[in-house]
Amino acid sequence: MEVKNRRKYLFRTYGCQMNEHDTEIMEGMLNELGYAPTTTEEDADFIIFNTCSVRENADNKVFGEIGRMKNLKRSNPNMLLALCGCMAQQQTVVDRILKSYPQVDMVFGTHNIHKLPELIEQAFLSKETIIDVWQTEGEIVENLPRARKDGLKAWVTIMYGCNNFCTYCIVPHTRGRERSRSFENIITEIKQLKDEGYKEVTLLGQNVNSYGNDLEDNVDFPTLLKEIDKIGINRIRFMTSHPKDFTDELMDVIKNSENICEQIHLPFQAGSDEVLKRMNRKHSREWYLDKINAIKNNIPNVALSTDIIVGFPGETDEQFEKTLDMVRQVEFDIAYTFIYSPRTGTPAANLEDNISLSDKKRRLQALIQTQNDISKKKNLEYVNKTVEVLVEGYSKTNTDKLTGRTRTNKVVNFFGEDTLIGQLVNIRIETAKTWSLEGVIDNDGK
Ligand code: SAH
Ligand code: SF4
Ligand code: F3S
Numbered sequence: 312m313e314v315k316n317r318r319k320y321l322f323r324t325y326g327c328q329m330n331e332h333d334t335e336i337m338e339g340m341l342n343e344l345g346y347a348p349t350t351t352e353e354d355a356d357f358i359i360f361n362t363c364s365v366r367e368n369a370d371n372k373v374f375g376e377i378g379r380m381k382n383l384k385r386s387n388p389n390m391l392l393a394l395c396g397c398m399a400q401q402q403t404v405v406d407r408i409l410k411s412y413p414q415v416d417m418v419f420g421t422h423n424i425h426k427l428p429e430l431i432e433q434a435f436l437s438k439e440t441i442i443d444v445w446q447t448e449g450e451i452v453e454n455l456p457r458a459r460k461d462g463l464k465a466w467v468t469i470m471y472g473c474n475n476f477c478t479y480c481i482v483p484h485t486r487g488r489e490r491s492r493s494f495e496n497i498i499t500e501i502k503q504l505k506d507e508g509y510k511e512v513t514l515l516g517q518n519v520n521s522y523g524n525d526l527e528d529n530v531d532f533p534t535l536l537k538e539i540d541k542i543g544i545n546r547i548r549f550m551t552s553h554p555k556d557f558t559d560e561l562m563d564v565i566k567n568s569e570n571i572c573e574q575i576h577l578p579f580q581a582g583s584d585e586v587l588k589r590m591n592r593k594h595s596r597e598w599y600l601d602k603i604n605a606i607k608n609n610i611p612n613v614a615l616s617t618d619i620i621v622g623f624p625g626e627t628d629e630q631f632e633k634t635l636d637m638v639r640q641v642e643f644d645i646a647y648t649f650i651y652s653p654r655t656g657t658p659a660a661n662l663e664d665n666i667s668l669s670d671k672k673r674r675l676q677a678l679i680q681t682q683n684d685i686s687k688k689k690n691l692e693y694v695n696k697t698v699e700v701l702v703e704g705y706s707k708t709n710t711d712k713l714t715g716r717t718r719t720n721k722v723v724n725f726f727g728e729d730t731l732i733g734q735l736v737n738i739r740i741e742t743a744k745t746w747s748l749e750g751v752i753d754n755d756g757k
Contacts, residue, residue, distance in 0.1 A: 318356040319349035323376065326363025328515050328550070329486070330396055332457075332466040333424055334361050337395075339456030340427050352383055357391045357431075362398035364481050366652035370398060377412050384414045391434055393417045395424065397485035399444055403655060409440060420444035421486055425452040448472060448487035453496055463703065463733055465509050469497055469535065470516035475553060477580070478591045478659040479623065479651060482517055491522050494530050494538070501542050510701055510735070511546035512539070519549045520556030533564045540568040545735060546701065546718060550576045551618075554594045557602055566609045572718045573610050577602070578618035582633035586626050590659070596637065603641050614689075614719035616645040621678060622671035623651045624662035631674050638681055644689045644719070646682045650675055683745050690721065690743035697739045697753045698723065702731045722747040 320341050324334045337359065338348065349355050360377065363369045377394065384390055392415050398404045399420045408415050416434040419426065422445040433441050451471065459465050472487040473480075501512055514536075516522060522532040539547055547570050554577055565571045579599050581587055587595060606613055619634060638646060650671045653660040698717045706714035712724040713731060715738075724747060725738050739753035 317345055317347040319354055320346045320357040320359065321349055321352060321355040322359050322361060324361045324396075325369055325373065326361075326365060326397060328466055328513070329468070329517075330361050330363060332468060332515060333396070333421070334359075335457045335459055335466070336455050337361070337424055337427055338458035340425075342458055343456050344428055344431070353387075356387070356389060357393070358383075359393040359395060362394060362396035364397040364401060364404075364485055364654065366649065367654070368652070370404070373398060374407070374412075377408075377415060381414045391416045391431065393419070393430075393434075395419045395421070397421060397481065400446075400485040401481075401656070405442055405444060409442070413440065415440055417441040418444060422448045425455055448490060451490055451492055453492075461703065462508060463701070464511040464513070465504050466513050466515050467497065467500055467504070468492065468515045469519060469549075470522050473517035474521070475518060475593070476591060476658075478589065479620065479654065479657055481654040481657055484656050486517065489518070489521055489525055491524070491526050493526070494523075494528065494535060497535065498538060498542070501539055501544060505542050505544050508733075509544060510733070511548070512544050514539070514547070514549040516549075517551060518553040518556065520552050520558070520561065533558070533560045536561070536564050536568070536571060540564075540570050543570070545570055547571045548574060548720070552577050554579065554599050554602055555592075557606075559605070562606060562609050572720070573613045574616075574718065574720045575606060575610075575613060576616045576618075577606075579637060580618060580620050581623060581626070581630070582635070582637035583626070583630035586623055586630050589625065589662075590620075590623060596633065600637070600640065612719065614644040614721070615641060616647070616720075617641075617643050618647045618649070619678065620649050620651050621674040622666040624659060624664055624666070626651075626666060631677075635678060635681055638678065638685065642685050642689065643682065644721070645686060646678070648675055648678050648682070687743065687745045690745065690748055693717075693721070693740040693748055694743050695740065697737050698750075700725075700736050700738045702727070702734055702736055704732050705729075717748075723750055724748070725750050725752060727752055 322334045324330055360373055362373050380392055394415055399418050405418055408418055417430050419430055470491045472489045473483045474489045476483050520532050522535055523530040584595050653664050700715040700723045702713050702715040706712045706724045709724055713727045714724050723738050737753045738750040740748045740750040742749040
């Protein structure tokens with residue numbers, strides 16, 4: 312008897328780690344249903360676009376890709392096509408799919424990915440596009456399978472949603488209000504990861520510092536971190552922190568911990584107080600700089616990263632200069648820089664988007680240039696030092712070298728045996744580039 316081929320799935324995932332992790336969960340569910348992964352579109356029976364809505368160009372890219380799927384579906388009429396993630400949470404997107412993209416079989420949102428198996432069944436039975444988008448978040452669903460890939464580094468969500476409502480940002484609209492996972496569920500998941508041999512965990516949330524605010528028992532983020540530190544996983548990271556909630560207590564926990572990495576991502580968005588106010592960021596320039604100084608004084612060799620938006624409505628050249636000045640003062644290791652993009656449904660979308668695209672691009676270029684010089688300078692500080700590297704595999708760009716990351720999250724490439732993959736290795740840094748370091752194994756290194 313002929314063995315029936317397993318149906319194959321392919322994810323196209325956009326946006327942040329939240330989405331990447333949701334994809335891992337959906338892959339886990341599909342594996343349990345007997346599906347197998349594929350990397351080629353022609354081979355796929357189920358293609359899922361897990362989308363991001365944070366900036367307009369992300370939206371446009373996805374519509375382009377879905378348009379292209381029409382031909383693929385013609386040659387494989389049994390193929391299912393799904394759109395989920397943050398774009399799906401917007402009615403305008405759903406309307407556009409219904410009107411112009413009949414090739415899409417199902418649309419579901421960020422609050423009900425656990426319903427994927429049911430939705431697949433419905434889609435097989437229906438000729439119409441299935442729409443199942445929840446406007447409000449439900450209870451947190453635990454114990455979903457997760458298809459984590461490398462056995463080394465894992466994402467663990469500690470909270471969902473965001474209550475901050477920065478005026479430019481769509482996330483509170485696509486991910487709902489803040490909901491914290493229970494302390495016990497998080498600890499159990501991380502203990503299990505430790506037993507499975509994972510060496511690194513990144514705690515995920517739009518604003519991890521407000522973990523626990525919605526829970527009845529008296530737990531907060533520093534308490535949670537302290538408990539996770541005790542589990543003994545070698546490396547603990549977390550993102551993202553909101554500057555307004557980055558407390559001294561949190562700093563102390565990091566400083567006194569064994570396993571929490573010296574790496575902090577703290578977005579400041581803009582250097583001018585007037586712009587920060589219009590962004591509803593709830594922190595001032597001075598507050599931010601004070602935090603950074605305290606962090607630098609308390610956590611030696613800390614690596615700092617940030618997010619910055621240029622060209623927010625009404626931002627003058629002088630106000631942008633304050634952003635540049637901030638970057639020079641702090642000397643971040645990395646900055647993720649974005650051109651402001653108006654998002655329908657956010658308060659800032661009602662402000663006149665009065666900075667021309669060429670001005671926005673000019674500001675972005677100036678910012679990138681300034682930051683690149685600083686990134687290189689920060690990396691040069693590593694030369695002749697020995698650092699601990701968690702080896703992830705072979706480098707994609709330089710395939711005869713191994714690649715891994717430092718505790719400060721710097722990429723390090725070096726020659727070594729593949730038996731080192733998955734290990735913590737001491738590397739003496741010899742060369743610094745803007746985005747990576749090159750070194751040699753240092754067996755006597757400290
Ligand atoms: N919760 C995180 C990240 C949110 S989205 C945080 O608050 O830090 C990631 C980044 O995208 C933001 O930090 C911001 O810099 C950028 N971003 C969000 N909305 C944007 C918009 N409308 N236009 C341009 N950049 C935006
Ligand atoms: Fe968006 Fe602000 Fe929430 Fe971050 S803190 S997700 S930028 S609203
Ligand atoms: Fe994008 Fe949604 Fe993340 S809008 S940045 S995928 S929370």
